[in-house]
Amino acid sequence: xxxxxxxxxxxxxxxxxxxxxxxRRRLPPIQPGDRIDYRxxxxxxxxxxxxxxxxxxxxxxxxxxxxxxITLAIKQARILSSLPFINTATGVKIKQLTARARNKVKxxxxx
Numbered sequence: 001x002x003x004x005x006x007x008x009x010x011x012x013x014x015x016x017x018x019x020x021x022x023x024r025r026r027l028p029p030i031q032p033g034d035r036i037d038y039r040x041x042x043x044x045x046x047x048x049x050x051x052x053x054x055x056x057x058x059x060x061x062x063x064x065x066x067x068x069x070i071t072l073a074i075k076q077a078r079i080l081s082s083l084p085f086i087n088t089a090t091g092v093k094i095k096q097l098t099a100r101a102r103n104k105v106k107x108x109x110x111x
Contacts, residue, residue, distance in 0.1 A: 026061075028062070029046060029047075029060060029061060030043070030062060030066055036066065036069040036070055036073050037073055038074075038076035038077040038080065038082065039077075039082070040073070041077065041082055041083060044073055044074050044083060045083070047062075047070050047074065048074065048083070051086070051087055052084060052085060052086040052087040054070070054071055054074055
C-alpha cells in the first residue's frame with residue numbers, strides 16, 4: 001500500500017492505553033475556613049521542611065497568593081519566636097553538644 005493512500009489513524013491499534021480507573025481527588029492543604037496567620041503554628045508547620053526551610057509552592061500545592069501569605073506568616077512567626085529559624089531536632093542536638101562540651105571543659109578544669 002502506498003504511503004499516501006494509507007489511512008492517517010488506525011483505530012484498531014492503540015500504542016498507549018488509558019487507564020479507566022478513577023483517581024482520588026486530593027484535598028487542598030488549606031481549607032477555606034483556615035486562616036493564614038502567624039499565630040496559627042499548626043498550619044504553618046505543615047509548610048516547613050525538616051531543616052526548617054519554607055517549602056516551595058509546587059510541593060505545597062497552594063496558589064501564589066496563599067504561598068505569599070504563608071511565607072509572610074512564617075517570617076513573622078520566626079521573628080516573634082513562635083517558630084524556630086532551624087528545626088527543633090537539630091537545635092536540640094546542637095544544644096546538647098554544646099552542653100557536653102561545656103561540661104567537659106568544666107570537669108577538665110576541676111582536676
